Every structure is written in structure tokens, then in C-alpha cells.
Amino acid sequence: MIPLPMREIAPGAVHVPGWLTLDEQRRLVRECREWARGPVPIRHTVLPGGGVMSVRTVCLGWHWQPYRYTRVAHDVNGRQVAELPGWLADLGRRALADAYGHSVAYEPDTALINFYDGQARMGMHQDKDERSDAPVVSLSIGDSCLFRFGNPQTRGRPYTDVRLASGDLFVFGGPSRFAYHGVPKVYPGTGDPATGLASGRLNLTLRVTRPAVTYPNSSSDSVRRSVRSTLAGSSSGPST
Ligand code: MD3
Ligand code: FE
Numbered sequence: 001m002i003p004l005p006m007r008e009i010a011p012g013a014v015h016v017p018g019w020l021t022l023d024e025q026r027r028l029v030r031e032c033r034e035w036a037r038g039p040v041p042i043r044h045t046v047l048p049g050g051g052v053m054s055v056r057t058v059c060l061g062w063h064w065q066p067y068r069y070t071r072v073a074h075d076v077n078g079r080q081v082a083e084l085p086g087w088l089a090d091l092g093r094r095a096l097a098d099a100y101g102h103s104v105a106y107e108p109d110t111a112l113i114n115f116y117d118g119q120a121r122m123g124m125h126q127d128k129d130e131r132s133d134a135p136v137v138s139l140s141i142g143d144s145c146l147f148r149f150g151n152p153q154t155r156g157r158p159y160t161d162v163r164l165a166s167g168d169l170f171v172f173g174g175p176s177r178f179a180y181h182g183v184p185k186v187y188p189g190t191g192d193p194a195t196g197l198a199s200g201r202l203n204l205t206l207r208v209t210r211p212a213v214t215y216p217n218s219s220s221d222s223v224r225r226s227v228r229s230t231l232a233g234s235s236s237g238p239s240t
Pocket of ligand 1: 136170178183
């Protein structure tokens with residue numbers, strides 16, 4: 001087995017070139033085509049200021065509309081977005097485990113799928129609409145691009161430029177989760193048509209938009225204290 005040349009670009013930001021097999025890329029391209037059809041079709045997101053993103057986006061699980069996540073796509077056709085399939089969440093867990101070298105509890109509830117034609121770009125931004133600091137898993141398919149990974153403080157320097165190619169995995173967690181980043185350029189004609197994508201670039205990101213519900217263990221001290229104080233204050237407590 002040949003280990004993949006993994007690279008930690010910054011603390012918590014791990015690039016794993018060629019992580020997806022060609023078969024996995026082909027399946028994702030096929031599924032993305034279906035998701036792009038609906039129930040909420042892929043579209044150019046319109047920003048509150050009236051700007052239109054050059055990238056086209058379709059969402060699963062929760063719908064992103066700047067700058068919030070909703071179940072219903074009020075800005076497209078008023079329909080509820082498709083569910084995030086379990087196999088895609090599984091793929092996200094496997095991605096995190098491979099990038100970080102150990103398995104982790106990870107329950108992504110949302111996928112954003114971006115399609116770039118040769119002219120599309122994404123300006124430097126932070127992803128801050130998620131109510132969780134869980135890592136973001138990014139998968140690229142099709143044409144290569146120039147990906148600019150910055151810092152959590154400013155849009156500008158210092159940043160690191162990385163070329164992302166078809167099949168690449170990138171994980172953004174820990175201190176890198178709120179770094180500025182963008183896609184200044186796509187390189188047309190660099191993708192392998194065998195993925196099923198003749199031109200352009202697909203990027204899938206898996207995200208946790210709301211904190212997972214956790215139930216305290218009934219034997220925990222905080223629960224026992226709470227039960228004790230509830231019983232102490234009630235008139236119908238256990239008969240003694
Ligand atoms: C770093 N997408 O959808 S993926 C986005 O290639 C987005 O379509 C780009 O930025 C794309 O928001 C870049 C890499 C990425 C995604 C999310 C991140 C990097 C990130 C969130 C936090 C930090
Ligand atoms: Fe982003």
C-alpha cells in the first residue's frame with residue numbers, strides 16, 4: 001500500500017491528494033447530477049446586497065442562504081431540500097479518520113455542493129453560519145483549481161496557495177475552522193472526463209450546522225443533583 005502524501009497546511013487543515021478513487025468520484029458525479037435537479041435545483045446564490053455568486057450551489061440536509069441555514073429554500077422554490085444520505089455522512093467520517101489518523105465522532109447534517117465553470121470564482125470568506133465548530137470536510141472532483149487558504153484574522157496575507165485536483169480531500173478543523181479561504185481560479189481542461197464530468201469543477205463540503213444533541217448519562221453527578229433538588233422541592237415526593 002502506498003501512503004498518500006498528506007500535508008498539514010496549518011494546524012487542523014489537512015490536504016490529502018487523491019483520496020477519492022475514480023469509482024467514488026464517478027458515483028459522486030452521478031449523485032450530484034441528481035441532487036442538482038431538485039427538489040431544490042442548483043442555482044447561483046443571490047447575496048443580500050444583490051450580488052450573484054458565479055458558483056452554482058445545491059444543498060442537502062439544510063439549505064444555505066446567506067447568511068443562515070433553513071430546511072426550506074425560500075430563495076429558490078420554497079421546497080424542502082433533500083436529506084443528507086447516510087452513506088455521505090459515512091464518507092465524511094472516513095475522511096476525517098484518514099486525515100487525522102484516528103476515528104472521531106462526526107455527524108455532519110449538511111452538504112453544500114458547488115459547481116464551478118471555467119469562469120467561476122469564490123472570493124475570500126469565512127464560514128461562520130454554522131452553529132458548531134466541528135470540522136468541514138471538502139472533496140474536489142473535475143478541473144483543478146487554485147485554493148487560497150488564509151488566516152482567521154484578515155482576508156489578506158498571510159495565506160497559502162494550494163492546487164486542488166480531482167479526488168483531493170481537505171479537512172478544516174481546530175484553529176483552521178474559521179480561517180478565510182477562497183478559490184481565485186479554476187484551470188479548465190485539467191479534469192479527467194472518466195469521472196463523468198466533461199468540464200468544470202465540483203466541490204462537496206460536509207458540515208455540522210447545529211450542535212449534536214447529547215443526553216447526559218443518568219448516573220452523572222449533575223443529573224443526580226438535579227433529581228435530588230427536584231424531589232426536595234416537590235410535595236408528592238416518594239413516601240417515607
Ligand atoms: C476552510 N468552498 O463552500 S472548499 C464553501 O472549493 C467554500 O468550493 C470552496 O469555501 C470550494 O464555503 C472551498 C474548502 C473549504 C470549505 C469550507 C471551509 C475550506 C474551508 C470552512 C472553513 C475553513
Ligand atoms: Fe467556504
